Each structure stands twice: as C-alpha cells, then as structure tokens.
Amino acid sequence: MSGVRVLVGTRKGAFIITSDGRRESWNIEGPHFSGWEAYHVAGSPANPDRLYAATSSDWFGQVIQRSDDGGRTWDTVGNEFNYVGEVGEHQWYDGSLRPWEFKRVWHLEPTADDPDTLYAGVEDAALFRTRDGGRTWQELPGLRGHGTGPDWMPGAGGMCLHTILLNPQRPGRITVAISAAGVFRSDDHGETWQPINRGLHSEQIPDPEAEVGHCVHRLAVHPANPDVLFMQKHWDVMRSDDGGDNWREISGDLPSDFGFPIAVHSHEPETIYVVPLESDSERFPPEGKLRVYRSRSGGGDWEALTEGLPQEHCYVNVLRDAMAVDSIHPCGVYFGTSGGQVYASRDSGDTWQAIAGHLPPVLSVEVQTL
Amino acid sequence: MTVEVVLPAPLLRLARVDGPVQLDLEGTATQRALLDALEERFPALRGTTRDQRSGRRRAYIRFYACSRDLSDVSPDEPLPPEVCEGREPFLVVGALSGG
Numbered sequence: 001m002s003g004v005r006v007l008v009g010t011r012k013g014a015f016i017i018t019s020d021g022r023r024e025s026w027n028i029e030g031p032h033f034s035g036w037e038a039y040h041v042a043g044s045p046a047n048p049d050r051l052y053a054a055t056s057s058d059w060f061g062q063v064i065q066r067s068d069d070g071g072r073t074w075d076t077v078g079n080e081f082n083y084v085g086e087v088g089e090h091q092w093y094d095g096s097l098r099p100w101e102f103k104r105v106w107h108l109e110p111t112a113d114d115p116d117t118l119y120a121g122v123e124d125a126a127l128f129r130t131r132d133g134g135r136t137w138q139e140l141p142g143l144r145g146h147g148t149g150p151d152w153m154p155g156a157g158g159m160c161l162h163t164i165l166l167n168p169q170r171p172g173r174i175t176v177a178i179s180a181a182g183v184f185r186s187d188d189h190g191e192t193w194q195p196i197n198r199g200l201h202s203e204q205i206p207d208p209e210a211e212v213g214h215c216v217h218r219l220a221v222h223p224a225n226p227d228v229l230f231m232q233k234h235w236d237v238m239r240s241d242d243g244g245d246n247w248r249e250i251s252g253d254l255p256s257d258f259g260f261p262i263a264v265h266s267h268e269p270e271t272i273y274v275v276p277l278e279s280d281s282e283r284f285p286p287e288g289k290l291r292v293y294r295s296r297s298g299g300g301d302w303e304a305l306t307e308g309l310p311q312e313h314c315y316v317n318v319l320r321d322a323m324a325v326d327s328i329h330p331c332g333v334y335f336g337t338s339g340g341q342v343y344a345s346r347d348s349g350d351t352w353q354a355i356a357g358h359l360p361p362v363l364s365v366e367v368q369t370l
Numbered sequence: 371m372t373v374e375v376v377l378p379a380p381l382l383r384l385a386r387v388d389g390p391v392q393l394d395l396e397g398t399a400t401q402r403a404l405l406d407a408l409e410e411r412f413p414a415l416r417g418t419t420r421d422q423r424s425g426r427r428r429a430y431i432r433f434y435a436c437s438r439d440l441s442d443v444s445p446d447e448p449l450p451p452e453v454c455e456g457r458e459p460f461l462v463v464g465a466l467s468g469g
Contacts, residue, residue, distance in 0.1 A: 035380055059380070059431065059465070062417065079417050
C-alpha cells in the first residue's frame, strides 16, 4: 500500500488529507469549493484518481464536481436532477402532505467496475444514476414510486437518501436507506423496490409493524459478507443476517443507542464501530467524552475506545457519512466531527490521533487506500 | 449588443472569472436571453441562478439594474435601455440572509 487519501466534506468546502501507508504524518490540502457545502466526496474503486464531489448551496443550488487527477483539479459536470413522472407527495413535519422537491445530493456511490457509473442519493429522497461520468443523471423512479411515499417524512436534516449499498455478490441488488422512511431493496438494478424494515421498532410510529417511516441513520456492510447488514437507527443499533429481511437489536451495553455513523472493520466482518450520542435534543457524546464503541462480536458487547480522543468537555456531533475505514493491515478507522476535527486510528481503533483540528463542521469522510 | 453582468463571488469562482462578464446578445435583450447567454458561455453556472427545467429564479437570487429590483419582472420583458446600451451592469446578487 502506498498510502491513503482521506476525502473530507465540510460545511464550507472539501479537504483532502493524505499520508503514506504508515499513517503517521498527514498533509491537509484544501479547501476545494470554498464556501460550498460539500455533503460528500467519493472516489471510484475502478480508478482512484476519479473523484466526485456533491457540493450545494442554499443560494446557488446543486453542483457536481469531478476530478481526474486525484483531487488536484476539478471540473463541474451535470447538475440537473429531474424526478421522472408524477412527483407525488410525502409527509411534512406537521403531518400535512407536500410534493417532492429536489434540494441536494447527500451521497454519491461509485460502482466497482466503471468510473463513469455511479449512483446519487438525494433530498427529497430519490435515487439517481449516471453512466457518463456525471454529465447526465437519470432517476430510478421505482423507488419513489413504490407507493408508500405519503408515509415518508423528513428527519431533522431533511428527507434524504443517504446510504447506497451495491451488493458485490448479487449483480442487480441495491439496498438504500432513507430518513425517515427506512430501508429499501431492489434485485433488478433499481427498477423495482421493496421495503425491508421487519423488526425495526420506532417509538414515534403508532403501528409497531409499520412498513415504512423508520428513521434509519446509516447502514454498513462488509463486502465479503454482503448479506449481513448493520444499522444505526435514530434509536437502536440493529443487525440483519439475511440481507435486510429481518432485523434484530444489537445495542447491548452501549451507553446510548442513538447515533449517526456505523462502520465495519475492513478485515474482520464481525467488528463494527459506532459513536453513541445523547439525544433527542443534545446530540453530543455522553458525559462530554468522545468515545468510539467497538464490538468484535457483531454487536451486543461493546468496548469504549478512548485513547487519543478528548475525554472531557467534548460536545461535538459525528454525522452519518462521517466515518470510514481503509483497507491497510491493521485497519485504519477515520471519523470527522461537527467541531472540525478529523480523527484517525491506524490500529483498528485502539489509539487515535487528530489529523485535522480546525476544519469547518465535517459532513462526510471517505478513505481511499492507494 | 453587449451587456455587462456582475456576478456574486461564488459564481465568479465557479465560472473561473475575476470580474464583470461581457455578453453579446442578439435580438431583444431580455433577462431570459441574458441568462441563456450566460449559461451558454459558462456551463458551470447552469442551474445556479434559476431552475433548469422551469426557468424559475432561485429563491435566494436577486436581479438588479439601474437601482431597480428586477427580480420579479417577467424574464421576457426587455431589459432597461441603459443595460442594453452597456451603460449600466446587470447585477446577479445572492440575497443576504441569516445574519
């Protein structure tokens, strides 16, 4: 391994943090897209120098940027995201119905084999795909048109499609998660969809068997074990062993089962990470101690990882797309905070160092192993 | 005719220019024709001042010229003569909000 490239999206632009394979000293480069909200920056597995960035602004809308040289230079590509057909209606916070309206791209998911093909999860929730490197985007309308739309509602951050999992073992299987609708799965490349939320229980939903409406914050999966899904829900950490058909709770002895990100160790499919937060109003670490919790048994039993992380007076948030792993041995784990810190561990979470201390609030963290 | 357009800083960076932009317009100079010409010359600006499908002005974008707010003037109205004659610029402004 020659090194790692950490792609950091923030409220005021994107930063690229690099190191050689030892992961001891780090170089910060940026901001790119200064002043724009960089919700997500992602690299193509098929060509690591091909990067995409989803940048947006309340004033100027959505802009997609593309780099072909590992982030040194960027060019805008297509930014037209049009819903197909009837836009339909979803619930608003007060229970009234509102029409779907495109606001921004939350998440980009490049495909394994083609740097020109990637998916975009957007707010208001929908899934788009490009096959021409971002020049044009087409909605996969079967998801939004599933028929349960009137029961979807926005989470506090908006009604976003934030997680896209492309199954490496079953071509055509795509799993997505939406706040607050839940998890949906397609087995035909995104043409048709079914909700897979059996076993999720949300206090706010009167029907305990509700098909949709669940505030799923994030899904994670190990590529070698794609039928085992891990979920951080608004409350509850969950697990499915059958591709999402059934879910069971694995919150176990966590100090809080509220949080946003969840990640899986790159070499140990049963080792997972979460960052518990107090909620519903606080959204900061319990006791002011920033602790990543690791389970080496696939959930249930958790240990606090604290070495190198602030253990007093720490009141930051860690958002859903702001945690990632590299594929070096031992596994590197990375996360960014609302306080502008990016922390890295080069020993599977045992110890941590701040590799950036004063960035704008971090929205997303991705890692490329080069 | 040549009209001058002043862009806000984020759009200058997006368009990779560092000052007012001169645009040549043919026929009747309207707001729509001006924005069409702007986006034709700087494709990176597509969708940043108006919705690409409906053409509707983005909520936090305002248009001014000759000390007048033209934001809600029909996009097919002729621009003020001073703008058409190059004596006054057409201003694209990001609304101040949020303190």
